[in-house]
Amino acid sequence: MATISDVAERTGLSKATVSRVINNHPYISKEKRELVYKAMEELGYQPNPSARRLRGQLTNTIGVIVPRIVNPFFSYLVDALEQVAYENNYQVLMFQSDEKKDKELYFLNLLKTKQVDGLIMTAIENEREVIESYTRFGPILFCNEYLSQSEIPVVRVDQSKAAYIGTKHLLDRGYRKIAYCTGGLFVDDGKDKDRNIGFQKALNDHQININTAWVFINKHTIEDGRHVMRQIAGMNEKPDAIFTGSDEIAAGVILEAKSLGMKIPEDLAVMGFDDQPIAEMIDPALTTIQQPIKEMGTISVDMLLRLLKNQPLDQKHKELSVELVIRSST
Amino acid sequence: MATISDVAERTGLSKATVSRVINNHPYISKEKRELVYKAMEELGYQPNPSARRLRGQLTNTIGVIVPRIVNPFFSYLVDALEQVAYENNYQVLMFQSDEKKDKELYFLNLLKTKQVDGLIMTAIENEREVIESYTRFGPILFCNEYLSQSEIPVVRVDQSKAAYIGTKHLLDRGYRKIAYCTGGLFVDDGKDKDRNIGFQKALNDHQININTAWVFINKHTIEDGRHVMRQIAGMNEKPDAIFTGSDEIAAGVILEAKSLGMKIPEDLAVMGFDDQPIAEMIDPALTTIQQPIKEMGTISVDMLLRLLKNQPLDQKHKELSVELVIRSST
DNA sequence: TTGTTTTATGAAATCAGTTTCATAACCATC
DNA sequence: GATGGTTATGAAACTGATTTCATAAAACAA
Numbered sequence: 001m002a003t004i005s006d007v008a009e010r011t012g013l014s015k016a017t018v019s020r021v022i023n024n025h026p027y028i029s030k031e032k033r034e035l036v037y038k039a040m041e042e043l044g045y046q047p048n049p050s051a052r053r054l055r056g057q058l059t060n061t062i063g064v065i066v067p068r069i070v071n072p073f074f075s076y077l078v079d080a081l082e083q084v085a086y087e088n089n090y091q092v093l094m095f096q097s098d099e100k101k102d103k104e105l106y107f108l109n110l111l112k113t114k115q116v117d118g119l120i121m122t123a124i125e126n127e128r129e130v131i132e133s134y135t136r137f138g139p140i141l142f143c144n145e146y147l148s149q150s151e152i153p154v155v156r157v158d159q160s161k162a163a164y165i166g167t168k169h170l171l172d173r174g175y176r177k178i179a180y181c182t183g184g185l186f187v188d189d190g191k192d193k194d195r196n197i198g199f200q201k202a203l204n205d206h207q208i209n210i211n212t213a214w215v216f217i218n219k220h221t222i223e224d225g226r227h228v229m230r231q232i233a234g235m236n237e238k239p240d241a242i243f244t245g246s247d248e249i250a251a252g253v254i255l256e257a258k259s260l261g262m263k264i265p266e267d268l269a270v271m272g273f274d275d276q277p278i279a280e281m282i283d284p285a286l287t288t289i290q291q292p293i294k295e296m297g298t299i300s301v302d303m304l305l306r307l308l309k310n311q312p313l314d315q316k317h318k319e320l321s322v323e324l325v326i327r328s329s330t
Numbered sequence: 331m332a333t334i335s336d337v338a339e340r341t342g343l344s345k346a347t348v349s350r351v352i353n354n355h356p357y358i359s360k361e362k363r364e365l366v367y368k369a370m371e372e373l374g375y376q377p378n379p380s381a382r383r384l385r386g387q388l389t390n391t392i393g394v395i396v397p398r399i400v401n402p403f404f405s406y407l408v409d410a411l412e413q414v415a416y417e418n419n420y421q422v423l424m425f426q427s428d429e430k431k432d433k434e435l436y437f438l439n440l441l442k443t444k445q446v447d448g449l450i451m452t453a454i455e456n457e458r459e460v461i462e463s464y465t466r467f468g469p470i471l472f473c474n475e476y477l478s479q480s481e482i483p484v485v486r487v488d489q490s491k492a493a494y495i496g497t498k499h500l501l502d503r504g505y506r507k508i509a510y511c512t513g514g515l516f517v518d519d520g521k522d523k524d525r526n527i528g529f530q531k532a533l534n535d536h537q538i539n540i541n542t543a544w545v546f547i548n549k550h551t552i553e554d555g556r557h558v559m560r561q562i563a564g565m566n567e568k569p570d571a572i573f574t575g576s577d578e579i580a581a582g583v584i585l586e587a588k589s590l591g592m593k594i595p596e597d598l599a600v601m602g603f604d605d606q607p608i609a610e611m612i613d614p615a616l617t618t619i620q621q622p623i624k625e626m627g628t629i630s631v632d633m634l635l636r637l638l639k640n641q642p643l644d645q646k647h648k649e650l651s652v653e654l655v656i657r658s659s660t
Numbered sequence: 661t662t663g664t665t666t667t668a669t670g671a672a673a674t675c676a677g678t679t680t681c682a683t684a685a686c687c688a689t690c
Numbered sequence: 691g692a693t694g695g696t697t698a699t700g701a702a703a704c705t706g707a708t709t710t711c712a713t714a715a716a717a718c719a720a
Contacts, residue, residue, distance in 0.1 A: 381706035
């Protein structure tokens with residue numbers, strides 16, 4: 001591997017001058033500049049990122065933490081983030097938290113040890129204070145998930161409205177006994193709380209109380225959905241509709257319902273969330289809430305790059321809108 | 331950020347001794363060792379990876395390149411790779427090639443500039459010579475995709491057998507007019523060629539010739555599948571079965587067939603590949619070929635770590651077996 | 661008691677860049 | 691002709707670790 005000294009030697013210049021050429025400093029004669037470019041080309045020289053980082057330079061890497069990449073919502077989100085990052089000459093270091101605090105901490109330390117310039121967090125496991133303590137090492141951005149009391153910038157969709165229009169749709173169709181499925185364990189903050197609020201508001205509009213037996217927490221996967229359906233099947237008083245936290249849960253509910261001989265939506269209307277490819281694929285096709293994933297990714301990277309360049313943000317809290325996609329499951 | 335000098339100062343020792351403690355060198359008194367640990371703890375000290383890398387140390391990062399992360403096969407593979415890597419104290423730098431040569435080159439350069447210790451390539455865009463020229467910067471491993479003439483180690487499934495048992499299954503069910511769908515553009519090497527061979531062999535066993543009108547190349551997505559189905563629908567002589575390159579293509583075929591009023595498998599038997607979650611989800615459920623993704627990931631990381639530690643490999647070419655999963659689409 | 665290992669530690673070099681400080685030539689201004 | 695700003699470049703310091711070389715004390719052998 002050629003080093004900057006090799007380039008300096010070949011051109012008869014000093015390392016300092018070569019470095020200036022590389023970094024586009026002013027006051028370099030055109031003549032020397034071209035000499036350096038030529039030598040770099042000939043030697044196949046590429047600056048060593050570790051050495052640059054050591055001098056406090058940027059790494060041109062942003063970290064993205066997701067709960068699980070196999071969840072299509074997040075793989076599409078990472079896809080979008082990576083595309084935009086690449087266009088801006090940034091790499092993405094992807095990391096799964098697996099919903100574990102220690103993995104998230106390991107990840108946050110990448111910022112501390114300057115392995116990434118900034119972080120995009122699409123999941124939050126640790127306490128607010130812990131995460132905020134890392135902001136002194138570099139910019140952090142919440143994407144999708146967030147903490148309401150935090151000063152950390154956020155890009156997210158209006159989850160409360162999303163849940164509201166979803167639930168309202170079920171109510172408009174005449175369903176009154178609505179079950180509710182959420183991903184959160186403790187729904188005391190962030191997107192799950194917002195969804196809760198939207199759901200409650202819609203019910204309140206119709207003077208309906210939530211039946212706590214019909215509330216399922218910490219559900220994420222297809223298997224979780226199947227499990228929920230089995231629980232419902234075993235109930236004396238069954239709901240006539242279910243609002244789920246993701247298309248995957250909804251798909252699980254439908255699959256299990258079918259194997260139990262139930263009809264969707266006649267016996268149970270099912271509402272998804274995300275509008276993943278499976279929403280169209282499953283029979284009956286899922287009514288669901290479409291999230292602007294590509295847009296979230298684009299805006300998130302843009303905002304983070306702004307923070308990295310110390311440019312001002314027009315808003316610290318960017319809220320995107322969602323759309324109801326009506327298909328056959330409701 | 332605390333540095334090694336801070337730790338040295340606090341303990342009254344030299345940087346050299348502190349470094350020795352960190353790296354478990356011999357000949358350190360228990361007393362000093364504990365002193366250093368205590369100081370590191372108190373200062374929240376963490377070694378700066380850039381500085382370590384600069385001294386030629388390993389980065390504890392492996393790079394993984396995939397064509398597209400939104401393809402569930404690859405998101406499951408990356409998931410597996412990341413899990414195993416994390417258990418071994420390694421991070422994963424994930425990268426999408428988007429099937430573009432220049433993105434792949436950019437990625438290969440991460441190895442050259444020592445940003446990753448080794449690479450796992452699950453897609454190959456550039457010529458053999460190009461990729462092999464990078465092996466002098468660090469170990470490269472092919473996972474899933476590969477080049478037959480190359481010296482680069484490979485972890486893959488027996489694609490030829492996979493296609494053979496899949497096609498044989500169709501033949502056993504009595505289908506004789508079998509269409510074929512592949513991902514490759516030029517099927518002249520690697521996994522697509524192997525599948526080809528397996529497909530041909532199965533047909534040869536029954537003295538059937540391939541109808542080239544029924545061969546579709548460069549197909550990957552659900553949309554591609556729909557497109558294929560539309561093409562088939564427009565044919566005078568239609569196939570009675572189709573062997574596809576992924577469950578997604580198969581799902582697209584089924585969805586489009588249904589919307590065209592065709593019955594699966596009566597009008598067209600559909601064979602998937604991968605056994606993704608959607609295989610179970612779609613109606614009719616897909617007959618498909620299950621790939622041992624988790625195992626591929628585990629073995630790949632193990633092999634790469636061996637290469638990194640200069641340990642010998644028991645085999646340079648690890649081949650895993652696949653299984654036929656029979657459901658209702660055939 | 662002397663000589664040789666073994667154990668334990670530190671000073672300084674090293675990795676490959678960037679940045680500070682110094683300097684010199686050139687041009688303009690008073 | 692002295693002063694001052696702009697342009698252009700290099701020597702050396704610096705980033706934060708690891709490693710080599712040197713050295714001294716302790717342990718062991720002759």
